[in-house]
Amino acid sequence: MLGRLNHVAIAVKDAEKAARIYGAAFGAEISPAVALPEHGVITVFVTLPNTKIEFIQPLGEASPIAKFLERNADGGIHHVCYEVADIIASRDTLIKEGARVLGDGQPKIGAHGKPVLFLHPKDFSGALVEIEQA
Amino acid sequence: MLGRLNHVAIAVKDAEKAARIYGAAFGAEISPAVALPEHGVITVFVTLPNTKIEFIQPLGEASPIAKFLERNADGGIHHVCYEVADIIASRDTLIKEGARVLGDGQPKIGAHGKPVLFLHPKDFSGALVEIEQA
Structure with missing residues (x-):
């Protein structure tokens, strides 16, 4: 069975700036920026009552979102x-x-x-689509 | 204050077919297709525990998602x-x-x-971004 929508990810050139727009326009709660070098991104989360928006910004030369931002200069x-209960069973x-x-x-x-x-x-x-072990 | 994420909308050429993949792959609950002529789309909802995925398919010649599907042939x-508590206050x-x-x-x-x-x-x-009166 399909679980919760854990987050929607929006790729941008500046994750903190993008999240601040949600803070200013909607009064939303914004997390501090966290670098995830092994994923090649910096993340900032906007917390909603039922899920999260994840802003991701490229980190390093080989970031997996660099090409996406070449095609979508404004972000997207x-x-x-x-979330899935058992990621191996879901994968299979x-x-x-x-x-x-x-x-x-x-x-x-x-x-x-x-x-x-x-x-x-x-x-x-x-x-x-990303699936995450619940 | 920003409310719940009401839905994520995915534009496709065939909304029922797209939703069925979620049914088969994840056992998700799928709504019947509903035509919304005034919005130029047919909608099918996939229900998750905390929000919904809305598949939208063009309806009629002037569908607002026709151009999106020209640029994104596989959908996207x-x-x-x-959701917002007061759509007029939020707009302003x-x-x-x-x-x-x-x-x-x-x-x-x-x-x-x-x-x-x-x-x-x-x-x-x-x-x-769509905002909806809660």
């Missing part, structure tokens, strides 16, 4: 992250249903210290 | 919708903060029978 919605069901798992298919530790996997956008209506 | 994440704060409201600035009735407004993506990190 980059991915959605769903997804593969059986014909979805492609990105990378080597082994979960990595994500921004919340939990195992995550990314799924191919072409198998999900053009949307990059 | 189209907008995010936040947003304008004061320099955000642009799309259309004539008057709320229209959205997919849930409540007043909605759309905000310019350039003012929100490239993300099209």
Whole structure:
């Protein structure tokens, strides 16, 4: 069963600046910026009552969001992250249903210290999907 | 104060087919398709424990998502919708903060029978933002 929407990620050149707009325009709660060198991003979270918006900014030369920002200079919605109860069982069901798992298919530790996997956008209506162990 | 994330909208050529992938791959609950001629879309909702995914498919010649699908043939994440307690007060704060409201600035009735407004993506990190009266 599909779990909670953990977050919507928006890629931008300046994550703190982007999050501040939500603070000013909506009075939303903004987290401090955190660098995740192993993922090549800096993250800032905006907390909503039921989920989070994650602003991600490139970190380092080989950031996985650098190309996205070349194509989308203003930024843009980059991915959605769903929680699943068992990431290995979900991965195996997804593969059986014909979805492609990105990378080597082994979960990595994500921004919340939990195992995550990314799924191919072409198998999900053009949307990059992240699944995270709940 | 910014309210709940009401939904993430994904634009696709076939909303029912796109939603079925979530049913098959994740066992998610899928709503019947509903045509909204005044908005130029057909909608199908996927229900998550804390929010919804809205698949939108063009309806009619002048659908507002037709151009998006020309640029994104596989589909893609189209907008995010936040709930606000008072849509008029929120609109006025947003304008004061320099955000642009799309259309004539008057709320229209959205997919849930409540007043909605759309905000310019350039003012929100490239993300099209919908606000909905809670």
